[in-house]
Amino acid sequence: xxxxxxxxxxxxxxxxxxxxxxxxxxxxxxxxxxxxxxxxxxxxxxxxxxxxxxxxxxxxxxxxxxxxxxxxxxxxxxxxxxxxxxxxxxxxxxxxxxxxxxxxxxxxxxxxxxxxxxxxxxxxxxxxxxxxxxxxxxxxxxxxxxxxxxxxxxxxxxxxxxxxxxxxxxxxxxxxxxxxxxxxxxxxxxxxxxxxxxxxxxxxxxxxxxxxxxxxxxxxxxxxxxxxxxxxxxxxxxxxxxxxxxxxxxxxxxxxxxxxxxxxxxxxxxxxxxxxxxxxxxxxxxxxxxxxxxxxxxxxxxxxxxxxxxxxxxxxxxxxxxxxxxxxxxxxxxxxxxxxxxxxxxxxxxxxxxxxxxxxxxxxxxxxxxxxxxxxxxxxxxxxxxxxxxxxxxxxxxxxxxxxxxxxxxxxxxxxxxxxxxxxxxxxxxxxxxxxxxxxxxxxxxxxxxxxxxxxxxxxxxxxxxxxxxxxxxxxxxxxxxxxxxxxxxxxxxxxxxxxxxxxxxxxxxxxxxxxxxxxxxxx
Numbered sequence: 001x002x003x004x005x006x007x008x009x010x011x012x013x014x015x016x017x018x019x020x021x022x023x024x025x026x027x028x029x030x031x032x033x034x035x036x037x038x039x040x041x042x043x044x045x046x047x048x049x050x051x052x053x054x055x056x057x058x059x060x061x062x063x064x065x066x067x068x069x070x071x072x073x074x075x076x077x078x079x080x081x082x083x084x085x086x087x088x089x090x091x092x093x094x095x096x097x098x099x100x101x102x103x104x105x106x107x108x109x110x111x112x113x114x115x116x117x118x119x120x121x122x123x124x125x126x127x128x129x130x131x132x133x134x135x136x137x138x139x140x141x142x143x144x145x146x147x148x149x150x151x152x153x154x155x156x157x158x159x160x161x162x163x164x165x166x167x168x169x170x171x172x173x174x175x176x177x178x179x180x181x182x183x184x185x186x187x188x189x190x191x192x193x194x195x196x197x198x199x200x201x202x203x204x205x206x207x208x209x210x211x212x213x214x215x216x217x218x219x220x221x222x223x224x225x226x227x228x229x230x231x232x233x234x235x236x237x238x239x240x241x242x243x244x245x246x247x248x249x250x251x252x253x254x255x256x257x258x259x260x261x262x263x264x265x266x267x268x269x270x271x272x273x274x275x276x277x278x279x280x281x282x283x284x285x286x287x288x289x290x291x292x293x294x295x296x297x298x299x300x301x302x303x304x305x306x307x308x309x310x311x312x313x314x315x316x317x318x319x320x321x322x323x324x325x326x327x328x329x330x331x332x333x334x335x336x337x338x339x340x341x342x343x344x345x346x347x348x349x350x351x352x353x354x355x356x357x358x359x360x361x362x363x364x365x366x367x368x369x370x371x372x373x374x375x376x377x378x379x380x381x382x383x384x385x386x387x388x389x390x391x392x393x394x395x396x397x398x399x400x401x402x403x404x405x406x407x408x409x410x411x412x413x414x415x416x417x418x419x420x421x422x423x424x425x426x427x428x429x430x431x432x433x434x435x436x437x438x439x440x441x442x443x444x445x446x447x448x449x450x451x452x453x454x455x456x457x458x459x460x461x462x463x464x465x466x467x468x469x470x471x472x473x474x475x476x477x478x479x480x481x482x483x484x485x486x487x488x489x490x491x492x493x494x495x496x497x498x499x500x501x502x503x504x505x506x507x508x509x510x511x512x513x514x515x516x517x518x519x520x521x522x523x524x
Contacts, residue, residue, distance in 0.1 A: 046403050047270055049279045049317075049332040050150070050185065051259070053310065055286030056128065057336035059356030059386065061293075062101070062307055063115055065373035067094040075380045076344035079293045095369050099299045100308035103315025104359065112318060113361045114424055116395065117371035118517065120355030120388030124338060124475040128287070131337035136185035138393050138415060148185035149396050150175060150278045152414045153406065155188035157277075162191055172239050175278040176269070178203075178262040183280060194278070195236060200261040207244045243272030251320035253313070259283040260313035267317055271324040277404070283310060286336060290347035310334070314361060322363075331362035331403050331425075333395065343380040354385035354475040358395060364403075366426045375519040377504050384473045387506040389515045391419060398422040405430035418465075421513055443516050444468070444509040446495070450521040454496045457481065459509050463488035467510040470495060470520075473503065486511075497522050 061079065064086050065072050073080045086096035090109040097105050107113040123141040125131045134141060138149035147155075154174040155161065166172065175186045175194030186194035197203050247268045253260040262281035269276065285306050293301035314332065321327040339356025355374075374386040397419040400406040406414070444459040459468055459482075468482040478500065481493045497505075505520045 044277075044405050045275075045329055046405075047277060047279065047330045048150075048399060048403065049263070049266055049281065049330060051310070051314070051332060051334045052183075052280065052282040053286050053306075053334055053336035054132075054282055054284035055288070055336070056131075056338045056340060056352055057286040057356055058288060058292065058303060058340040058350045059118075059336075060340065060342065060374065061303060061350075062098050063117070063357040064096050064098065065094070065376065066096050068373060068376055071376040071378065074378075075342050075376055075384075076350070078295070078346075078348050079298055079344045079350070081298055085299050089369070092369050095373060098304065098307050100304045101311035103311040104361075105311075107315060107318060107361055108367065111367040112363055112365060113359060114365045114367055115369045116358045116360065116390055116422065116424075117369065118355040118374050118386055118389035119335075119358045119392050119395065120339070120386075120475060121391055121393070122388070122469070122471070122475065122477045124354040124385075124388070126338060126352040128337055133184055135335055135337055135392060136183055138396055146184075146187070147189050148183070148187045149393075149414060151184075151186045151188040151193045153400055153404065153410070154186070154193035154277065155190075156406075156410050156413055158193070161188065161193060166236060166239065170275060172243075172274045172276050173236050174276065175280070176266075176274075176276050177280040178265060179280070179282060185280060186278065194280070197265070200258075200265060203244075203265050207241055240269065240274065243269050243274045246272040247324070251316060251323045253316045253320070254309075257309045257313055259309055260316055263313050263317040264320070267320045267324060267326075270321070270330060271326050283313075288340070288349050289345070289351060290349040292344075292349040295348060314359075318361065318363075327363045331360065331364060331399070333361070333399070334359045335392070339386055341382065342374075342376055342384040342386060343382055345382070351382070355388040356386065358392070360395070360399075360424050364426050366423045370422060370424075372516060375506065375517060377519065381473075384504065385475050387471050387473075387475055387508065387517050389508070389517045390422065391510075394419045394422050395424070398424045402430055420465075420510055420515070423513055442518070443511070443514065444507055444518050446507060446518065446520050450523045451497070452523060453498075454494060455520060456492050457495050457507050458490060458492045459511075460490045461486045461488060461509075461511045462514070464512050467508075468493065469508045469510075471506045471508060472500075473505075478505065481507075 061081060064081055066086060069083050081098060085099045087099055087101060087105045088096050104113060121141060125134060125141055136148045137145035139145040158170060158174050173195045177183060177186060177194050177196050179196055182192045182194045182196045186192055250264060250268060253264050266279045288303050292303045321330055335358055336356060338352055338354060340350035340353040344350050371389045377384055393415060397411055397415050398421050400414060401411060402425040446455045446457045448455055463486060466482055466486045469480050470478045472478055502522045502524055506517050507520060508517045
């Protein structure tokens with residue numbers, strides 16, 4: 001394209017996609033009409049930081065069941081963490097953390113960390129790509145969505161984006177991802193609601209006015225010209241640089257830690273005054289099929305290094321936010337596309353599995369452990385999975401409603417269906433939820449157990465919507481026994497296993513904010 005054509009055809013456009021020192025940014029024409037529409041947005045200065053653990057993190061070696069340690073050790077004798085090395089948690093004698101996670105142990109003991117047990121979804125997918133899409137889009141296992149859950153939320157809050165943005169009410173990008181490609185999670189119904197910062201290096205190049213060199217060729221000269229035009233027209237880049245320039249001193253972060261490098265940028269931009277609501281960062285390497293631990297010391301090895309980096313980065317981030325005076329504005333969460341199998345493999349590793357724990361952190365988080373430790377069979381097979389106790393979309397819905405103050409109409413538009421609310425926010429930023437962790441009381445059981453063909457499932461409900469499902473060891477829902485409104489009380493339902501093969505099955509109870517899972521054994 002000739003330079004004259006470029007000026008005539010590209011610059012007048014409402015949106016100018018461009019790259020500045022590795023940044024994907026957008027220059028947008030303001031509109032008085034859209035300025036007025038911006039008043040529809042729910043006013044909040046709350047920020048959500050999403051940390052993706054790429055590869056499928058082994059949750060059983062991260063959050064370790066102390067109360068059933070013998071079963072845990074039996075299931076994964078070649079990678080199990082020694083019992084005396086497990087980090088203990090104040091007020092909880094049933095659960096502990098991997099010894100590399102002292103930073104998160106400190107946050108838990110300070111009341112700034114919530115651990116949600118066995119997070120997943122029915123009929124899990126074990127493909128990295130498909131499972132990641134499910135988590136980012138908040139779809140069902142067999143459903144394909146082309147938009148992400150945070151993208152749909154931001155589209156509700158900032159109507160008609162990108163036309164008319166940035167503007168006086170929202171001068172900054174709704175979401176920012178540290179990474180070369182903006183993920184599906186930030187994709188709205190029509191356009192991406194976020195911008196990407198390719199790397200910490202490119203961020204500091206922008207802040208310091210350093211530009212990546214262009215080749216000394218005709219194409220390189222055109223690239224330099226386009227960059228200069230983009231620099232002049234891109235208001236987002238200017239706003240980001242201004243926010244970063246306001247912060248001249250930060251806390252200490254660990255070196256050689258890519259996640260810490262990303263979170264340091266987030267803390268700087270939050271303190272600098274960006275109105276961006278969602279940040280996404282990531283760390284990879286969690287696909288630990290082999291050599292997950294060092295055989296001479298299972299507390300060390302590849303997985304331990306990764307968990308240590310995650311823990312150290314989050315602790316440094318939280319300390320920095322506190323020092324910067326913006327700790328109360330930020331909530332963070334971790335997720336991985338799936339967990340690992342209960343039984344370790346012969347390669348001193350773990351294979352693709354189903355549910356795993358999720359960390360939610362921040363000074364406004366309701367601290368503690370939500371749910372029970374996973375059920376571990378006495379003689380686990382290579383196909384045994386951790387059954388999901390909490391649907392991951394319940395976490396999303398709870399964050400949207402109780403951190404971002406989304407109303408019921410917005411929740412329906414974003415989540416596409418109803419999900420239970422979990423007690424994640426301390427006192428709640430928008431409304432009060434009665435925390436009910438119930439890590440001890442048994443609310444669902446069956447008799448007889450073991451059984452040959454039929455068994456009776458008894459459950460206790462506090463009233464309201466109650467769901468009772470039976471799942472197999474792969475996490476597939478075999479049957480739904482109840483899915484309706486109940487009055488408070490105890491109920492018993494028959495379960496006929498029919499032609500199902502012998503083996504372990506799970507019954508899952510979900511009642512408002514409560515979820516529990518109980519194992520059942522079918523024998524000949």
